[in-house]
Amino acid sequence: MKDVLPEALLLALQQRFGERCNTTLAMREQHGRDESPFDVAPPDAVVFAESADEVAFVVGLASQHHVPVIPYGAGSSLEGHLLAVQGGISLDVSRMRQILAVHAEDLTVCVQAGVTRGQLNAELRHAGLFFPIDPGADASLGGMAATRASGTNAVRYGTMRENVLGLNVVTARGEQIRTGTRARKSSAGYDMTRLFVGSEGTLGVITELTLRIYPLPEAVSAAVCFFPDIDAAVQTAIQIIQMGVPIARCELLDVHAIRAVNAHDKLGLRELPMLLMEFHGSAAGVAEQAQTVQEIARELGGEDFEWAVTPEARTRLWAARHHAYLSGLQTKPGCRSVTTDICVPISRLAEIINASVAEVEQAGLAYFIVGHVGDGNFHMAYLIDPLIPAERELAERLSRQMVALALRLEGTCSGEHGIGLHKQGFLIDEAGAGAVALMRSVKQALDPHNIMNPGKIFAA
Numbered sequence: 001m002k003d004v005l006p007e008a009l010l011l012a013l014q015q016r017f018g019e020r021c022n023t024t025l026a027m028r029e030q031h032g033r034d035e036s037p038f039d040v041a042p043p044d045a046v047v048f049a050e051s052a053d054e055v056a057f058v059v060g061l062a063s064q065h066h067v068p069v070i071p072y073g074a075g076s077s078l079e080g081h082l083l084a085v086q087g088g089i090s091l092d093v094s095r096m097r098q099i100l101a102v103h104a105e106d107l108t109v110c111v112q113a114g115v116t117r118g119q120l121n122a123e124l125r126h127a128g129l130f131f132p133i134d135p136g137a138d139a140s141l142g143g144m145a146a147t148r149a150s151g152t153n154a155v156r157y158g159t160m161r162e163n164v165l166g167l168n169v170v171t172a173r174g175e176q177i178r179t180g181t182r183a184r185k186s187s188a189g190y191d192m193t194r195l196f197v198g199s200e201g202t203l204g205v206i207t208e209l210t211l212r213i214y215p216l217p218e219a220v221s222a223a224v225c226f227f228p229d230i231d232a233a234v235q236t237a238i239q240i241i242q243m244g245v246p247i248a249r250c251e252l253l254d255v256h257a258i259r260a261v262n263a264h265d266k267l268g269l270r271e272l273p274m275l276l277m278e279f280h281g282s283a284a285g286v287a288e289q290a291q292t293v294q295e296i297a298r299e300l301g302g303e304d305f306e307w308a309v310t311p312e313a314r315t316r317l318w319a320a321r322h323h324a325y326l327s328g329l330q331t332k333p334g335c336r337s338v339t340t341d342i343c344v345p346i347s348r349l350a351e352i353i354n355a356s357v358a359e360v361e362q363a364g365l366a367y368f369i370v371g372h373v374g375d376g377n378f379h380m381a382y383l384i385d386p387l388i389p390a391e392r393e394l395a396e397r398l399s400r401q402m403v404a405l406a407l408r409l410e411g412t413c414s415g416e417h418g419i420g421l422h423k424q425g426f427l428i429d430e431a432g433a434g435a436v437a438l439m440r441s442v443k444q445a446l447d448p449h450n451i452m453n454p455g456k457i458f459a460a
Contacts, residue, residue: 004044004087009065013047013089016057020048031072031090036080037336037384037392038421043070043084048092052168052176052207058091059205059451060174066449071201073114073140077147078339079420081200085455091205093142099123100208108165108182109213113142113206129213132157135416136322142206147418148198152321155241155374156248156280157214159416164197168208172447182210195442200418201453203446217280221290222308222317225297226272230254230357230369232300233273234350237373239296241346245289249278250374251321257328257368261320264327270304275373276321278314321370328368328381335366335383338395342406343377343415352409356380356402365394377415403429419457427458
């Protein structure tokens with residue numbers, strides 16, 4: 001390891017954390033990669049914190065020495081959020097996995113930042129409750145708040161923005177603060193909770209969260225429906241939303257994604273564009289929603305409407321959907337993915353998907369599409385050979401064209417992955433130089449030494 005960390009800082013960390021302060025190359029490299037296509041030198045040290053006080057200790061020391069701190073949860077980010085672009089300390093909170101309090105009567109829960117979505121739902125299930133935000137990966141809840149994640153249930157339950165009531169945060173000075181309360185609303189001062197939700201670790205380290213939770217629905221039913229082309233599938237999703245059907249999930253998989261999940265999960269699905277839908281509510285309400293959706297789909301050429309009513313059948317379908325990203329990567333061995341996540345008003349969704357498919361087909365680059373089309377969000381995954389720079393350049397050009405169109409359609413460059421390293425230029429295009437300058441001024445005020453995940457959201 002190159003001697004980058006000040007000796008006094010490293011010694012203090014080793015004395016406090018012992019083996020939980022790790023400088024081996026293997027551990028540093030593990031914490032220096034995520035699911036993005038970027039290759040960056042690893043951090044200089046990895047520290048495993050087990051409490052908010054330990055997080056505050058690390059950040060306080062780093063502040064004294066002006067050393068970067070990069071929060072690390074599950075390592076599943078797609079835009080380079082956890083990469084140590086300026087070296088420093090990877091602060092791993094994955095061992096902070098305590099569910100601190102479940103307030104079933106208020107439908108709230110308090111958890112440490114390292115608790116994962118799957119862990120929380122396994123605990124809540126016994127009380128007939130669940131946390132709906134489902135980005136696919138079993139991400140840490142602290143990381144999900146930091147990136148303002150959403151996922152398959154967002155069309156019904158919203159995103160992390162709507163479901164985080166309060167946070168405990170360690171600021172860039174090493175101070176512990178509390179934002180928000182367990183109350184459902186507040187008019188007390190600035191909305192600091194919303195400031196930290198989506199800040200991507202650039203303003204502080206989230207250590208605890210207070211979240212909204214929901215009763216498990218009385219009835220749940222999932223269905224798949226196949227379409228002659230991707231346009232028909234998208235038009236169906238648009239009409240479902242425009243008619244006000246309270247569908248819980250509405251996911252699109254194109255033919256390439258279907259082939260990938262068939263190979264990976266041995267499903268035997270028809271190799272046609274598909275909508276995977278889920279309905280929540282009372283038994284009568286679910287039946288009514290399903291009947292309406294079937295009629296819409298049938299008018300647009302949808303066929304083979306297949307139901308999955310048992311928990312086992314639903315789990316199998318949704319597991320395949322969640323595996324779609326990794327399944328897609330396996331279709332081109334050794335590849336990396338340049339993955340987009342644009343979101344547009346629902347009425348413009350078909351336009352941008354059709355245009356983006358035409359462009360990538362003409363370019364001849366391998367790809368697949370999955371999307372949370374119920375809220376106008378989809379992912380185009382361009383599969384590139386990392387040893388062929390021309391493929392990376394082509395994927396980035398196609399991505400730029402897609403984002404430019406999304407902005408013209410009054411959408412966003414990132415519906416759920418965040419800005420990270422990858423979309424800094426797009427943020428300026430979307431928000432404007434004045435708004436980005438204001439964001440920078442907030443960063444400067446809260447993190448004057450620029451130690452909190454530097455180089456993310458906007459260049460240092």
